[in-house]
Amino acid sequence: MKIPSYTQEIFQILAKGQFISSNGAHGRLYDLIRDEETFKNLREYFSYIGFTLESGFNYFYFSQDEEVAYNVEKKLEQFAHYIDVLDFFSTLDLKPLPGTRYRTTKVAEECYANERLKQKITALSRKDKLADKVAEVADFMTAASFFEKEDEETYKVLDSIHYLEQIINLITIKDDHEVESPQ
Amino acid sequence: MRQPLSIKELLNLLHQHRELIEMLFGKKEAVRKAELTAHFDLDEDKLDKLIQAELIHDNNHLITLDDRIYTFIEEILEIGEVTTAFITENMEGLLENIKYYEIDHNPKFLKNIKKHLHRIRSTTSREVIKLNKNIDDTYKNQSNYQIKLKELDKYKRKRDDILNLISETEFILRDSQPVLQQMGDIELSNQLLELRYNLVRNRDYLHEIQTQIIDYIYKIQYQNAIYKKIQRLKELKDYEELKYQTNFIEVVVGQKAILFQRRNPYKSRLSLDYLYSDHGYTIAHKVAQRLQILRSINRLPAGQINTNVAEGAEKSMQLNIPALVQKFKESKDDLFHFLSTFKFPKELGEIDMMRRMSLYVSISVDFDKELDFTSQMKYTEIKESKKGPVKRIGYALIYAQKELTKKSGKE
Numbered sequence: 001m002k003i004p005s006y007t008q009e010i011f012q013i014l015a016k017g018q019f020i021s022s023n024g025a026h027g028r029l030y031d032l033i034r035d036e037e038t039f040k041n042l043r044e045y046f047s048y049i050g051f052t053l054e055s056g057f058n059y060f061y062f063s064q065d066e067e068v069a070y071n072v073e074k075k076l077e078q079f080a081h082y083i084d085v086l087d088f089f090s091t092l093d094l095k096p097l098p099g100t101r102y103r104t105t106k107v108a109e110e111c112y113a114n115e116r117l118k119q120k121i122t123a124l125s126r127k128d129k130l131a132d133k134v135a136e137v138a139d140f141m142t143a144a145s146f147f148e149k150e151d152e153e154t155y156k157v158l159d160s161i162h163y164l165e166q167i168i169n170l171i172t173i174k175d176d177h178e179v180e181s182p183q
Numbered sequence: 184m185r186q187p188l189s190i191k192e193l194l195n196l197l198h199q200h201r202e203l204i205e206m207l208f209g210k211k212e213a214v215r216k217a218e219l220t221a222h223f224d225l226d227e228d229k230l231d232k233l234i235q236a237e238l239i240h241d242n243n244h245l246i247t248l249d250d251r252i253y254t255f256i257e258e259i260l261e262i263g264e265v266t267t268a269f270i271t272e273n274m275e276g277l278l279e280n281i282k283y284y285e286i287d288h289n290p291k292f293l294k295n296i297k298k299h300l301h302r303i304r305s306t307t308s309r310e311v312i313k314l315n316k317n318i319d320d321t322y323k324n325q326s327n328y329q330i331k332l333k334e335l336d337k338y339k340r341k342r343d344d345i346l347n348l349i350s351e352t353e354f355i356l357r358d359s360q361p362v363l364q365q366m367g368d369i370e371l372s373n374q375l376l377e378l379r380y381n382l383v384r385n386r387d388y389l390h391e392i393q394t395q396i397i398d399y400i401y402k403i404q405y406q407n408a409i410y411k412k413i414q415r416l417k418e419l420k421d422y423e424e425l426k427y428q429t430n431f432i433e434v435v436v437g438q439k440a441i442l443f444q445r446r447n448p449y450k451s452r453l454s455l456d457y458l459y460s461d462h463g464y465t466i467a468h469k470v471a472q473r474l475q476i477l478r479s480i481n482r483l484p485a486g487q488i489n490t491n492v493a494e495g496a497e498k499s500m501q502l503n504i505p506a507l508v509q510k511f512k513e514s515k516d517d518l519f520h521f522l523s524t525f526k527f528p529k530e531l532g533e534i535d536m537m538r539r540m541s542l543y544v545s546i547s548v549d550f551d552k553e554l555d556f557t558s559q560m561k562y563t564e565i566k567e568s569k570k571g572p573v574k575r576i577g578y579a580l581i582y583a584q585k586e587l588t589k590k591s592g593k594e
Contacts, residue, residue, distance in 0.1 A: 017442040063439035087417035090410035
């Protein structure tokens with residue numbers, strides 16, 4: 001089995017729970033992993049140390065069989081928070097599609113003009129200024145590698161956002177119609 | 184009255200003002216005259232010349248590029264809106280000229296037929312390429328999803344239009360095949376063959392485009408449904424119904440991505456082999472120097488056993504005063520200020536002002552030969568304890584002896 005030289009770099013990113021997206025700063029790594037042979041080798045290699053290299057639509061991530069006693073509640077809370085954040089971004093004029101760029105001042109302006117958005121962002125951040133609130137939420141998404149910070153106030157949505165969409169898609173609401181996946 | 188331009192003059196004008204034209208083309212909107220003259224260092228005369236040639240227009244001091252220049256650049260570079268007008272125009276021209284040729288076998292009509300055939304071929308290919316580019320561009324860059332859907336729908340119709348035109352062209356070609364064959368022109372037959380091949384290829388391409396448009400539209404609709412679902416979930420969450428109305432728990436618990444797992448910070452121990460290496464030695468040495476100020480009491484020769492063992496353990500770290508003095512000599516500070524601001528290692532615990540003052544006294548007595556006592560005094564305010572009253576005290580400025588400092592520097 002041939003293990004590529006950039007394996008360490010990949011491990012360091014993925015082991016932090018982050019994603020490697022095709023349209024992010026780690027796009028170079030994405031292109032390397034995408035190679036069928038490399039992917040197969042890396043997947044096998046990481047499996048020996050308990051990580052599963054998973055591939056999504058234009059992104060890669062690690063999964064791991066968790067310990068039984070892991071705090072389920074915490075996990076639910078965590079994802080519930082993502083629902084809040086995604087709800088905010090999907091209510092904006094600019095939808096969180098891969099490649100979308102958010103400028104904090106522009107988003108803040110939109111929130112200023114729209115009472116509903118203002119309430120949503122206020123519930124998400126305790127910062128004083130609207131732009132700072134938006135930045136805080138965007139930083140949260142950046143830390144989890146769903147967004148990428150391009151400059152002081154611009155954030156770009158990465159392909160990994162599909163991961164969250166996939167989970168949303170898996171959830172079924174009673175008496176609601178299912179969303180069909182395009183794939 | 185406008186002076187007619189020769190080709191040479193026109194090309195020269197375009198070349199001379201290429202940067203201006205590029206800017207106007209890029210901006211796609213009117214630019215203020217003053218801005219232009221300042222930016223390109225132009226005088227009004229030159230600008231007037233361009234206006235007179237109708238390459239640009241001046242509307243109330245707002246300058247715009249002539250539409251024909253726009254179209255020209257867009258056509259050549261194969262960018263801009265998809266239009267079927269050119270194909271239709273050439274098809275009509277082709278039909279007309281075939282009819283004329285049937286009446287009068289004039290080589291002029293044959294030449295026109297060839298021209299139109301050539302143009303149909305190039306415009307069809309060009310429009311198909313543009314269509315593909317624009318669809319991709321719309322899907323990737325149009326941020327408003329409603330406009331995105333509408334635009335894609337528009338391109339879907341354009342695709343149908345082009346496809347129809349291809350069929351029509353093929354029909355004309357089939358219909359007038361006898362006449363065209365009769366002409367017996369080799370160049371024409373080659374052209375016809377190429378055109379037919381070209382049309383088939385473009386049709387295949389358009390079918391591919393169709394699948395792509397449908398795929399894009401589908402994805403957008405899916406995306407939109409997802410956003411609606413997120414908002415619905417948020418609503419349920421706000422009503423605390425997420426757990427009861429959905430299988431939220433089941434789905435999220437099933438997620439195995441590390442993102443939702445407890446993170447293990449990966450800590451590793453220093454490799455002993457590394458510490459034995461040259462590089463490891465330098466690092467260990469550096470750390471040792473930093474810790475020099477600390478001296479472990481354990482290393483002292485064994486004395487009487489301390490009766491209070493617990494206390495002994497607590498104070499196992501003591502100040503290494505000679506090392507402290509050495510640090511002082513390296514600084515250019517006066518002794519009192521040095522001691523009152525020195526950052527002692529954390530292991531020593533908090534060193535209060537009284538302790539620092541007693542250090543000042545003991546160092547000035549024990550190391551008097553290495554110090555330079557000046558007759559200057561300085562005053563400062565201190566508190567004996569945290570809640571105690573503020574006291575004003577005076578102290579002598581003591582510096583390290585200069586010669587000694589130099590010597591120690593040489594060592």
